[in-house]
Amino acid sequence: MTTTAVASSPVELSVLVPAKDEAENLPEFVERCAAMFDDVDYRCELVVVDDGSTDDTPAVLDRLAERFPVLRIVTHRGQRGIADALKSAGDAANGRIFVFYPADLQFDPAEIPSLVDPIRNGEADLVTGTKQGHYEKAFVSGVYNRLCRFLFGVNVTDLNAVKAYRREIMDSVPGRPDWHRFMVVMAAADGYRLAERPVTLHPRKAGKSKFGIGRIPVGVLDLLSVWFQLKFGRKPMLFFGLSGSILFFLGLVTGIAAIVLRYGYGVGFRPLLNLVMMLVISGIALFGFGFVGELLASNREEMRRLGASIDRLADELTEKH
Numbered sequence: 166m167t168t169t170a171v172a173s174s175p176v177e178l179s180v181l182v183p184a185k186d187e188a189e190n191l192p193e194f195v196e197r198c199a200a201m202f203d204d205v206d207y208r209c210e211l212v213v214v215d216d217g218s219t220d221d222t223p224a225v226l227d228r229l230a231e232r233f234p235v236l237r238i239v240t241h242r243g244q245r246g247i248a249d250a251l252k253s254a255g256d257a258a259n260g261r262i263f264v265f266y267p268a269d270l271q272f273d274p275a276e277i278p279s280l281v282d283p284i285r286n287g288e289a290d291l292v293t294g295t296k297q298g299h300y301e302k303a304f305v306s307g308v309y310n311r312l313c314r315f316l317f318g319v320n321v322t323d324l325n326a327v328k329a330y331r332r333e334i335m336d337s338v339p340g341r342p343d344w345h346r347f348m349v350v351m352a353a354a355d356g357y358r359l360a361e362r363p364v365t366l367h368p369r370k371a372g373k374s375k376f377g378i379g380r381i382p383v384g385v386l387d388l389l390s391v392w393f394q395l396k397f398g399r400k401p402m403l404f405f406g407l408s409g410s411i412l413f414f415l416g417l418v419t420g421i422a423a424i425v426l427r428y429g430y431g432v433g434f435r436p437l438l439n440l441v442m443m444l445v446i447s448g449i450a451l452f453g454f455g456f457v458g459e460l461l462a463s464n465r466e467e468m469r470r471l472g473a474s475i476d477r478l479a480d481e482l483t484e485k486h
Contacts, residue, residue: 177207178281179260180274183214183250187268188221195229195236197274202235205278207285212237212254213268217244248345255335264329265345269369272327276364280329283360290357291330293349294364295323309388316392317350321361324349331357347391354395401458405451413448416441 180198184191195211202209213236215222223240230236239253251265262284264277272294283289296306306325313324325346334352353359397404420441426432 174208176210176259176261177285178205178209178262178264178277179254179258180209180211180264180266180277181214181251181254181258182211182266182268183216183247183254184218184222184226184268185216185244186218186220186222188218188225190268190270191222191225192229194268194270194274195233197270198277199233199235201274201277210235210237210258210260212239212258214239214241214250214254216241216246216250251345252335255332258332261332262329263332263335264327266327271367271369272364273367277329279362280327280364283362284329284331288358289360291328291334291349291352292360292362293321293323294327295361296326296366297363298366299368312388313350316388317353317395319350319353319359321349321359323361327364344387344391347387350391350395399462401462402455405455405458409448409451409453409455411448412444412451416444416448419444 182194187194191213195213198211202211211233213226215226215238226236226238230238237257239250239257241250241253255263262281264280266272266274266277276294280292280294283292306323310322310324313319314321328348330348330352334348334355334357349359393404419437423434423437423441426434426437
C-alpha cells in the first residue's frame, strides 16, 4: 500500500497515551511511534493526554505536534488518573482499534503491531501484553493476577500491562478511578475474546513511577468491588435476597427457641430477644435492598438497550449520508 493510500484511508489504530510529567520521555516516545506508523500498511494516530503535568510536558507536546502530524493532544487541567485519561483519549480518537501504551519508554512502540494483529485478523477482541524481563513490582503484580484469575476465571497471564482492544470495549469499563485495570475481566464478562502476546519490559530512562505501595489496599478494595458487581450486579436479589432470607430464618428459629425457653422452662433471656429482633430486622432490610437492586438492574439494562438502539440508528444515518 502506498503512503498516499494510507493517508486517505480511515484511521485503523489509535495509540492512547496518558502522560503525567513525562517531558523527558515524550520526544523519543513520539519519534518511535511515528517510525512504527511508517512501517505498517494501515493508518494510525497518536493521542497523548497531558494529565495535569507540572513539568514541561505541555510545551514539549506542542513542539512535537508541529513535527508530527499524527500526534493529537488532549489536556486535563488537573491530574484525573489513567482511567479518565484513557476515556478522554478515546473520545478524541478516530481509530477502530485502541492501544493503551504508557509514555515512560518501558515498552517499545515497535511491539504495538504484535498486539494489534490478532484483532485485525479476527482472532481476538482484546490482546494483553505479557511482560518479559525484570519487574520491580513482580510480587505484587503476581498476587494481583492470581487473585483475578481465581475470582474471575480469566486465563490471562498479565491483566495490567499494555493492551490493544476494539473501540467498543471502552464502553465496558465504568468511568471509575483506576478501574481501567479491570478492563480485561469486564471485557471477558461481556463475551469478548481474549489473547495475549509477549512484550519486553525495559528500565525507565527518566522520571519516576507514579505507582506506590499505598495503592495496594485501594487495588484490593477495587478488586472486590468489581467482583461483587460482576457476580451480583445483574442479579442483586441473588445476594441480598438470599442473605436476607437466611437472617430472617435464623431470627425465626431463634425466636421459637426463645419462646420455648420462656414458656416451657420459665427461663427468660433478654439478649436472646435482642438477637431475634436484630436478625429479623436485618433480614427484612436486606431483602428490601434486593428488591431495590432488582429495580436498578432492570433500569440499567433498559438504558443499555436504549443506548445500543441509539448507536444503531446513528450508524444507519451515517451510512445514508
